[in-house]
Amino acid sequence: MDAIALNGVTKAFRDFTLDNVTLTVPEGTVCGLVGENGAGKTTAIRLLMGAIGADGGEISVLGRSPASRDFREAKQEIGIVLDEAYFPEVMTAAQVGGVMRGTYRRWDTARYTEYLRRFELPDKKPFKEYSRGMRMKLAISVALSHEAKLLVLDEATAGLDPIVRDEIIETFREFALEEGHSILISSHIVSDLEKLCDSIAFLHRGKLLFHEEKDALLDRHGIFKGTAEQADSLLPEAVVGREASAYGGVRALVRRDAVPDTLILERPTVEDVILFTVRGAKGI
């Protein structure tokens, strides 16, 4: 079963359109949703959580449509972390726990307390006195304390220092290791996604440019480094995108199946693939 399935989903706003997005996240996998600010990541997440309605297409999350009346049942099994922990700032972690106990049927107070202890979060301190890292850890503690099967994370690691980010990514990895657990994580910090994800979906200006298994994506591409003349000699369809490097050279992302086997290519990072894809789309 797919944890998430978007089929031809469209949502138009006055100045932005999420256009015909088709994306599936199979159960038990981790999908990274990448894209620049304003690419449509948050819109996609709001759509699949039923916070806004789609203009067209079909959405299914844990087998239920967000437009259906029983979608609240599906939400019981979804842990959500947004780019900020939007809890009222006068509340304490203990009070947040109390509210969530009344919100989620399978709320596990012991597990929540354990997460608070693990993240060293004071449970009596008002939320407004928390640092950003602490706030996000509280949001993650809530998302992981009600036996969720699916985690939906919208820029959950944005603005955090590398140590906290690493700690949080590790927590997500632990979650993903359990059977049947799936994650959709949106971020523009691609290195985080590279550590965690099985597949990468790339949204650009409201369009899904690709969604592919991470290893296959990296295997299919290579980084070419050479002179401008050498780069020009490559087939145009082989070059995804290129940039001038230092000392008059050229760095390009190429499709391995469209260049000679003898050409020496470096393995790209997900960030390379994304940056060059955007450059290619812009015709740079």
Place this chain on the structure above:
Amino acid sequence: MKALMLKDFYVLKKQIWLFALVIVIFQVFNNGTATLISILYAVLLPASAFAYDDRSHWDEMELMLPYSTHQIVLSRYCVGWISMLGFLLLGSLAQSAVAFLFQYFDAPVTFFRGNSLRALLAEIPVAAGLLSFSMPVYFRFDAEKSRAVRTLLLLVLCALMGGGVALMTIRNIAFIDQLFTGGFEQSLWPEYLAAALLTAVSIPLSAWAWKRRHR
């Protein structure tokens, strides 16, 4: 729904305690009107809860959690009603206690005097009506805008009511006198009926306003 109400009471806890203290102190200096002020303040409490929500962007989170629109809307009304009745009770208790201490009554002390009880019963639908009147505005707009819209609407309402009262005075209609001094069965039931009708309209209107704001 209980979770959402609990959240609101956690958020408003400090304000509630502070105002409870103010009610008690106020009774000492101005015995008689504190119940009216307290329930009117209770009507404003949901506005504070909305302001806190706005500041923390709680509504963004709320949309992602397993709450229905009706739970979200009704919980706020319940917070308003509970606060109203709570403050009413506290105001009345304080009123009686102060009256007792100052030997206000000539007769043996009872919980409510006849007149006070009647005034109190007249205040409840007024406050409930005001709450129902304000809620769709809170649900539709952010804290700043809703404050402005609510004030504007109240001014219009007051002008209309003032006009109505003036008209009744000119025509010698003893409606206002009856409202606060007449028998319950004679004059208060229309007030309660009006408040109930207003509430019955206000709740679906708030649900619509909330959906429209977040669509």
